[in-house]
Amino acid sequence: MLTERQKRILWAIINNYIVSAEPVGSRTVSKKEGVGFSAATVRNEMADLEEMGYLEQPHTSAGRIPSQKGYRFYVDHLLMPQKWTSSDLLSFQQLFSQNIDRVELAIQHTSNILSQLTNYMTICLGPRVFIDRLNHLQVVPLSDRSAVSIAVTDRGYVQQHRITLPEDVSVSTIERLINLLNHRLKGISLSKLKATVHQELTNELKRYMDHYEQTLDLLDQILHIHHEERIYTSGTTRMLEQPEFQDVAKMKMLLNFLEEDQRLIQLLEPNTDGVHVRIGDEIHMEEVNHCSIITTSYMINGEPVGTIGVLGPTRMDYQRVISLIDILTQFFSQQLSSMYEDE
Amino acid sequence: MLTERQKRILWAIINNYIVSAEPVGSRTVSKKEGVGFSAATVRNEMADLEEMGYLEQPHTSAGRIPSQKGYRFYVDHLLMPQKWTSSDLLSFQQLFSQNIDRVELAIQHTSNILSQLTNYMTICLGPRVFIDRLNHLQVVPLSDRSAVSIAVTDRGYVQQHRITLPEDVSVSTIERLINLLNHRLKGISLSKLKATVHQELTNELKRYMDHYEQTLDLLDQILHIHHEERIYTSGTTRMLEQPEFQDVAKMKMLLNFLEEDQRLIQLLEPNTDGVHVRIGDEIHMEEVNHCSIITTSYMINGEPVGTIGVLGPTRMDYQRVISLIDILTQFFSQQLSSMYEDE
DNA sequence: TTTTAGCACTCGCATATAATGAGTGCTAAC
DNA sequence: GTTAGCACTCATTATATGCGAGTGCTAAAA
Numbered sequence: 001m002l003t004e005r006q007k008r009i010l011w012a013i014i015n016n017y018i019v020s021a022e023p024v025g026s027r028t029v030s031k032k033e034g035v036g037f038s039a040a041t042v043r044n045e046m047a048d049l050e051e052m053g054y055l056e057q058p059h060t061s062a063g064r065i066p067s068q069k070g071y072r073f074y075v076d077h078l079l080m081p082q083k084w085t086s087s088d089l090l091s092f093q094q095l096f097s098q099n100i101d102r103v104e105l106a107i108q109h110t111s112n113i114l115s116q117l118t119n120y121m122t123i124c125l126g127p128r129v130f131i132d133r134l135n136h137l138q139v140v141p142l143s144d145r146s147a148v149s150i151a152v153t154d155r156g157y158v159q160q161h162r163i164t165l166p167e168d169v170s171v172s173t174i175e176r177l178i179n180l181l182n183h184r185l186k187g188i189s190l191s192k193l194k195a196t197v198h199q200e201l202t203n204e205l206k207r208y209m210d211h212y213e214q215t216l217d218l219l220d221q222i223l224h225i226h227h228e229e230r231i232y233t234s235g236t237t238r239m240l241e242q243p244e245f246q247d248v249a250k251m252k253m254l255l256n257f258l259e260e261d262q263r264l265i266q267l268l269e270p271n272t273d274g275v276h277v278r279i280g281d282e283i284h285m286e287e288v289n290h291c292s293i294i295t296t297s298y299m300i301n302g303e304p305v306g307t308i309g310v311l312g313p314t315r316m317d318y319q320r321v322i323s324l325i326d327i328l329t330q331f332f333s334q335q336l337s338s339m340y341e342d343e
Numbered sequence: 344m345l346t347e348r349q350k351r352i353l354w355a356i357i358n359n360y361i362v363s364a365e366p367v368g369s370r371t372v373s374k375k376e377g378v379g380f381s382a383a384t385v386r387n388e389m390a391d392l393e394e395m396g397y398l399e400q401p402h403t404s405a406g407r408i409p410s411q412k413g414y415r416f417y418v419d420h421l422l423m424p425q426k427w428t429s430s431d432l433l434s435f436q437q438l439f440s441q442n443i444d445r446v447e448l449a450i451q452h453t454s455n456i457l458s459q460l461t462n463y464m465t466i467c468l469g470p471r472v473f474i475d476r477l478n479h480l481q482v483v484p485l486s487d488r489s490a491v492s493i494a495v496t497d498r499g500y501v502q503q504h505r506i507t508l509p510e511d512v513s514v515s516t517i518e519r520l521i522n523l524l525n526h527r528l529k530g531i532s533l534s535k536l537k538a539t540v541h542q543e544l545t546n547e548l549k550r551y552m553d554h555y556e557q558t559l560d561l562l563d564q565i566l567h568i569h570h571e572e573r574i575y576t577s578g579t580t581r582m583l584e585q586p587e588f589q590d591v592a593k594m595k596m597l598l599n600f601l602e603e604d605q606r607l608i609q610l611l612e613p614n615t616d617g618v619h620v621r622i623g624d625e626i627h628m629e630e631v632n633h634c635s636i637i638t639t640s641y642m643i644n645g646e647p648v649g650t651i652g653v654l655g656p657t658r659m660d661y662q663r664v665i666s667l668i669d670i671l672t673q674f675f676s677q678q679l680s681s682m683y684e685d686e
Numbered sequence: 687t688t689t690t691a692g693c694a695c696t697c698g699c700a701t702a703t704a705a706t707g708a709g710t711g712c713t714a715a716c
Numbered sequence: 717g718t719t720a721g722c723a724c725t726c727a728t729t730a731t732a733t734g735c736g737a738g739t740g741c742t743a744a745a746a
Contacts, residue, residue, distance in 0.1 A: 025709050038719050043710070061709050061725045101505040101564070140479040140495040146682075148499045152483040156491045160501040162444045162682065221444075237598050246591055248583075255580050339489075339505065368738050381690050386739070404696045404738050 002052075002073075008035055009045050010054055011078045014066045018317055021243040023063030068280045068314065071292070075277050075318050082323035089327075096331045103127055103157065103336070108232050110298075110308070110332045115235030117328070118321050120242075120312035125268045126230035127305040127336075129157045130191035137182050137222070139163070139174055147174075149222040153190065155300065156339070163221050166214035173209060180208065181219075193223040229306070231261050244290060244313045257287040268307040272297055275326050280314045290314055294321050299333040308332075345395075345416075351378055352388050353397055354421045357409045361660050364586045366406035411623045411657065414635070418620050418661050425666035432670075439674045446470055446500065446679070451575050453641075453651070453675045458578030460671070461664050463585075463655035468611045469573035470648040470679075472500045473534035480525050480565070482506070482517055490517075492565040496533065498643065499682075506564050509557035516552060523551065524562075536566040572649070574604050587633060587656045600630040611650040615640055618669050623657045633657055637664050642676040651675075 002010070012032045016024045026039040026046060035042070046064050049055045054070040057063075066074065084092075095113050100106045107124050115122040132153030141147045145167065151159045165174065180201075188196050197205075197219055209215045236258060245251050257263060267285065279292045292314045297304035308329055310321050345353070355375045359367045369382040369389060378385070389407050392398045397413040400406075409417065427435075438456050443449045450467050458465040475496030484490045488510065494502045508517065523544075531539050540548075540562055552558045579601060588594050600606055610628065622635045635657045640647035651672055653664050 023709090027709080039709095040711095040719050040721095041717085044718090047711080057710090059726060060711095061707095061727075063709065102503070103505075135485060136483040138481065138483075138493075140481075142478060142495075142497065142499050146499065148495050148501055150481075150493055150495070150501060152485075152491050152493070154485065156485050156489065156505050158491060158493060158501070158503040160445070162499050237595060237602055240595055240598060248589055248591060248594070251591070251594065252580060252583055255583060259580060366738090370738080382738095383690050383692095383740095384688085387689090390740080400739090402697065403740095404698075404736095406738065 002049075002054075005037070006045055006049060007078060009042060010049060010066075010070060010074065013046075013055065013064060014070065014074045014078075017065055018315055021315055023058055023065050025063035028063070066315075068282075071279045071314055071318075072282075075279070075322075079319050079322070082319060084323075084327060092327060092331055095328075096335045100335075100339075103155075103339070104230070104232075106332070106335060106339070107306070108234070110328065110335075111232045111234040114308065114310060114325060114328050115238060117324050118310055118312070118317070119235075119238050120310050120316060120321065121236055121239040122232075122234045123264055123268060123309045123311060124232040125265060125270075125307040125309075126232065127155075127157070127300070128229055129153060129155075129159070130225060131189055131303070131305070132157050133187050133189050134185050134193060137178055137185065139178050139222070141165075141171065141174075151190070151222070154187075159190075159225065161222055161224065163218060166211060166218060169209075169211050169214060169218070173215075176208065177205075177215065177219075180204070190225055194220065197223065229265065231264050233258065233264075239311070242313050244315065250290070253287050254291075257285075263287075267293060267311075268295060268309050270297060270304065270307050271295060272304045275322050277318065277322065292316050292318075294318070294325055296325055296329050298329050298336065301337050305336075345392075345397075348380070349388055349392060350421060352385060353392060353409075353413060353417065356389075356398065356407060357413065357417045357421075360408055361658055364658055366401055366408050368406035371406070409658075411625075414622045414657055414661075415625075418622070418665075422662050422665070425662060427666075427670060435670060435674055438671075439678045443678075443682075446682070447573070447575075449675070449678060449682070450649070451577070453671065453678075454575045454577040457651065457653060457668060457671055458581060460667050461653055461655070461660070462578075462581050463653050463659060463664065464579055464582040465575075465577045466607055466611060466652045466654060467575040468608060468613075468650040468652075469575065470498075470500070470643070471572055472496060472498075472502070473568055474532055474646070474648070475500050476530050476532050477528050477536060480521055480528065482521050482565070484508075484514060484517075494533070494565070497530075502533075502568065504565055504567065506561060509554060509561060512552075512554050512557055512561070516558075519551065520548075520558065520562075523547070533568055536568075537563065540566065572608065574607050576601065576607075582654070585656050587658070593633070596630050597634075600628075606630075610636060610654075611638060611652050613640060613647065613650050614638060615647045618665050620661065620665065635659050635661075637661070637668055639668055639672050641672050641679065644680050648679075 009029055012029050012035055013024050016028060026042040029035055029042045030037060030039040046055060050057060050064060053067055054073060055064040056067045058065060100109060107126060111122045111124045132155045134151060135154045136152040138150045139147050140150065145165045147163050147165055149161045149163050184201060185193060185196060205215060206212050239245060239254065240251055245254065275294060275296045277292065277294050280289060283293060290313060291311055293309050293311045295307055295309040298306050298308055308325060310325055352372055355372050355378055356367050359371060369386040372378055372385045373380060373382040389398060393400060393407060396410055397416060398407040399410045401408060443452060450469060454465045454467045475498045477494060478497045479495040481493045482490050488508045490506050490508055492504045492506050527544060528536060528539065548558060549555050582588060582597065583594055588597060618637060618639045620635065620637050623632060626636060633656060634654055636652050636654045638650055638652040641649050641651055651668060653668055
């Protein structure tokens with residue numbers, strides 16, 4: 001266990017490193033507020049802290065930088081929760097007071113705000129619609145054989161498909177079909193639509209419809225959920241302002257990484273409770289070895305439906321980001337819920 | 344006017360510079376196929392070409408690089424159109440044979456292909472829906488006071504709005520309203536919907552509806568066109584592989600630029616006829632001073648509805664890109680049109 | 687008159703060398 | 717246990733040096 005003095009010194013070093021991005025030396029720490037010991041004393045403690053694995057030395061004659069273990073200790077034991085003033089809260093409130101009529105825009109907006117306030121990059125994973133329930137299904141014909149199918153969920157999410165109608169199925173048949181479906185599928189969650197059709201409605205369909213096979217194909221088209229979740233990013237360039245990305249190679253590695261949506265989705269693996277911090281290796285992805293990510297879930301009416309994450313260098317302002325992501329996600333969840341509140 | 348020999352030399356220099364990105368010297372040109380003169384002769388001609396403004400010299404003892412004027416001449420007079428073999432055409436065909444059910448996905452797909460084949464960055468401006476005509480309007484209630492409005496166009500584009508119903512307007516009133524609108528607005532282009540309502544339907548509305556003011560507000564919400572065009576990009580990182588962007592500052596400038604959708608839209612200002620090439624300054628944007636952009640329009644049933652552009656360094660393989668963008672856009676337009684062909 | 691070989695000259699780039707200074711570890715005194 | 721002092725380390729910066737690709741000019745060859 002660390003002594004009180006060691007904690008102080010570790011704390012001072014990390015705080016300093018967070019803003020300077022330079023190895024911090026004993027003299028700097030000694031002069032820092034809240035540390036009353038001489039540089040020599042600090043040096044001794046620093047040597048101990050390094051031995052214990054909380055600090056690292058880039059080379060012999062340089063200062064110390066925090067190790068991953070150091071950051072972890074800092075996040076777990078040395079942070080004090082931010083106190084928001086009422087004027088802070090008011091300005092946050094204002095950021096979310098704008099009237100937005102589409103979920104996607106609201107997410108993008110939140111993402112932008114968070115990136116702006118933290119000065120790091122924000123990644124959001126779009127709302128999981130598959131837990132939404134079907135409210136209304138409709139097919140709008142465009143011509144003899146092409147049409148658009150539209151599914152509206154109880155939360156107001158709209159999903160569309162362009163479909164081609166089988167030649168030998170008449171428009172009136174389709175109409176009957178949709179009527180039937182609306183009747184029988186309303187309230188079923190999107191993820192279960194197909195299964196429900198296949199399990200419960202086959203017999204009925206066989207009875208009602210002329211061309212059972214084609215119809216079933218068509219239904220599968222209509223009910224297919226595409227892109228259940230979408231990735232939103234903000235502030236990529238802010239990331240590139242960070243001194244650790246002045247290196248062109250690292251920059252490219254990051255940008256390549258960010259172009260792969262699948263990896264980003266992995267990055268935001270859901271965590272339903274509170275704010276999570278993963279530091280460096282803990283992310284288990286080569287490309288973001290030198291990054292940390294702070295994630296939390298946003299809710300609609302208390303139910304987690306998506307994830308927000310702030311990605312920054314391991315040398316990131318954990319205190320500020322954790323506080324900001326926490327409070328802003330609350331406001332955002334509130335805004336989202338209010339978009340549905342009168343259900 | 345340039346002599347035949349000067350053209351040859353300019354052509355050789357530019358071709359060489361396009362692949363090497365290094366100033367090219369007289370010896371290199373002299374050895375190049377199709378140039379039968381000694382280095383000294385080439386040197387003299389190069390001096391002349393420089394005087395006329397077609398070449399530049401980074402510093403006294405370096406080779407020459409093409410100037411903007413040089414590139415312009417090259418593009419206007421020295422390019423020979425690419426001949427595609429039937430196997431080329433077949434493989435292009437295959438690239439577009441995939442069945443895609445949403446316009447957005449098709450655009451993104453094309454954008455990706457073009458970027459991959461050119462090794463530069465591709466930017467697409469989404470289809471202009473405002474020229475689409477209204478086919479079907481619908482309001483799906485979610486709860487007492489919230490609903491989703493859906494507008495489907497003749498081309499199958501779906502536009503949705505989340506709306507809040509005024510307290511004192513009943514559901515049946517809304518239904519009547521939508522019926523009326525469907526009747527009266529079908530076939531009107533999206534861009535003219537609002538105007539039509541305000542000009543032609545006000546009296547009718549006043550007669551039919553109880554709460555004229557609120558209803559009109561609601562209508563404006565429903566008929567508002569958001570995001571008429573969307574920006575798609577591909578291959579940002581390919582751009583960063585180019586030697587001219589190894590400089591971190593330039594890289595950041597470009598990335599910042601790319602984050603501003605508005606600027607990108609400006610960049611793709613529509614040109615309805617054929618392939619357009621803008622080189623360096625001709626783009627009139629500080630941030631892409633050292634870039635060129637090659638654009639063309641894609642069509643649905645012969646009508647231009649959006650723009651595709653390839654952005655690369657001024658030292659870009661014009662020949663290849665021009666040919667590729669031309670042929671691929673044709674295939675893409677064909678694909679898009681076939682999505683609507685049975686109208 | 688046009689083309690080419692020859693040669694002195696320029697200048698960016700890469701490499702080697704020296705100077706600087708921030709920061710350390712250790713020792714001995716407080 | 718703490719601190720001042722000092723020799724030592726090593727990345728970074730500044731300064732020289734050599735190299736070579738490429739030029740412009742001149743004079744000879746075609």
